[in-house]
Amino acid sequence: MTVRTRPDLETLPGYQPGRTIPGAIKLASNEVSLGPLPSVRGVIAEAAAGVNRYPDMGVTALVDRLAAKLDVPGSRLAVGCGSVALCQQLVQALCGPQDAVLFPWRSFEAYPIVTQIAGAQAIKVPLTADHALDLDAMLAAITPNTRLVFVCTPNNPTGTTLRREELERFLDAVPQGPLVVLDEAYKEFITDTDVPDGVDLARTRGNVAVLRTFSKAYGLAGLRIGYCYAPEEVAETLRKVCVPFSVNLVAQAAAIASLDAEDELMQRCQMISAERERVRAELLAMGYEVPETQANFVWLPLAERTPVFNAHCLEHKLVVRAFGEEGARVTISTAEENDLFLAAARSFPQG
Numbered sequence: 001m002t003v004r005t006r007p008d009l010e011t012l013p014g015y016q017p018g019r020t021i022p023g024a025i026k027l028a029s030n031e032v033s034l035g036p037l038p039s040v041r042g043v044i045a046e047a048a049a050g051v052n053r054y055p056d057m058g059v060t061a062l063v064d065r066l067a068a069k070l071d072v073p074g075s076r077l078a079v080g081c082g083s084v085a086l087c088q089q090l091v092q093a094l095c096g097p098q099d100a101v102l103f104p105w106r107s108f109e110a111y112p113i114v115t116q117i118a119g120a121q122a123i124k125v126p127l128t129a130d131h132a133l134d135l136d137a138m139l140a141a142i143t144p145n146t147r148l149v150f151v152c153t154p155n156n157p158t159g160t161t162l163r164r165e166e167l168e169r170f171l172d173a174v175p176q177g178p179l180v181v182l183d184e185a186y187k188e189f190i191t192d193t194d195v196p197d198g199v200d201l202a203r204t205r206g207n208v209a210v211l212r213t214f215s216k217a218y219g220l221a222g223l224r225i226g227y228c229y230a231p232e233e234v235a236e237t238l239r240k241v242c243v244p245f246s247v248n249l250v251a252q253a254a255a256i257a258s259l260d261a262e263d264e265l266m267q268r269c270q271m272i273s274a275e276r277e278r279v280r281a282e283l284l285a286m287g288y289e290v291p292e293t294q295a296n297f298v299w300l301p302l303a304e305r306t307p308v309f310n311a312h313c314l315e316h317k318l319v320v321r322a323f324g325e326e327g328a329r330v331t332i333s334t335a336e337e338n339d340l341f342l343a344a345a346r347s348f349p350q351g
């Protein structure tokens with residue numbers, strides 16, 4: 001007798017191992033390329049000595065620290081095994097099989113996957129011709145069954161970012177019912193002062209949550225830790241559906257150490273943001289279309305030329321992230337590595 005897995009999961013994408021090229025520069029996952037700060041590394045080593053014990057399931061020390069930093073009640077915070085886990089917990093917490101999750105597309109790859117795993121319906125709203133979120137179309141696509149609306153800003157992979165007026169107008173117009181989740185994975189790279197702070201927007205709204213992560217600016221992608229600021233009942237349910245002990249002990253300690261070293265880490269982010277502007281300007285000068293970006297990556301909407309561009313980059317020992325025949329996302333790294341990418345982009349035949 002053979003066992004049967006859920007037939008509706010057959011179309012889920014399986015893991016595609018990335019091509020490993022010895023000596024290649026990885027610009028594919030929006031990580032920071034510099035390793036952890038010595039102070040953080042020390043805390044990680046110290047915490048590692050205690051891994052015979054289970055982690056604090058309440059993540060108390062970090063929650064207290066974040067609550068103080070953000071000036072929010074800890075009861076409105078949930079910490080997860082990366083913010084991608086929190087995306088999944090949000091769907092689990094809010095959606096049954098008849099319910100829908102609305103998100104822009106293309107956007108963060110996890111949204112359709114976690115929706116499908118939960119057996120909920122996905123409503124994908126295409127981006128505008130300028131590769132930005134189409135807030136009017138998203139509003140129009142909300143149905144009575146819509147429980148969750150993911151708003152990724154800056155948007156992964158296009159980099160486009162919502163400004164205060166348009167985002168507030170959208171939040172004010174969303175009907176009663178769904179929770180709007182502002183995914184701010186790249187918040188620390190934002191330099192435009194007209195981009196609002198999601199936590200400030202969520203403070204006074206009963207239907208808005210914010211996702212943040214230690215994977216990007218804080219440089220802890222390999223440790224898996226992120227958090228969600230949400231209305232109290234939502235935060236409580238997120239904590240209930242969390243896989244027990246999945247926020248590991250080393251990650252909890254490293255996140256606190258990274259908050260201790262925040263000034264130094266934010267200086268790195270400023271360097272990356274400045275590099276982003278330089279790289280984008282150079283690409284524009286070469287004739288590439290590059291949407292305005294506030295994240296630590298640029299998007300090249302190369303359409304059917306994407307696979308050739310990807311191959312060209314690989315020949316130059318650069319691993320970028322190609323999305324089918326849509327475009328390529330390239331992480332901004334150190335000036336040196338960015339220059340290597342720019343050289344490859346320059347030698348790619350245009351047109």
Ligand SMILES: *Cc1c(COP(=O)(O)O)cnc(C)c1O
Pocket residue numbers: 030081082083084085108152156183185212213214215216221224225226
């Ligand atoms: C990278 C990223 C995350 C964070 O993922 P983690 O699970 O915290 O590593 C969340 N949302 C978006 C849009 C991202 O690009």
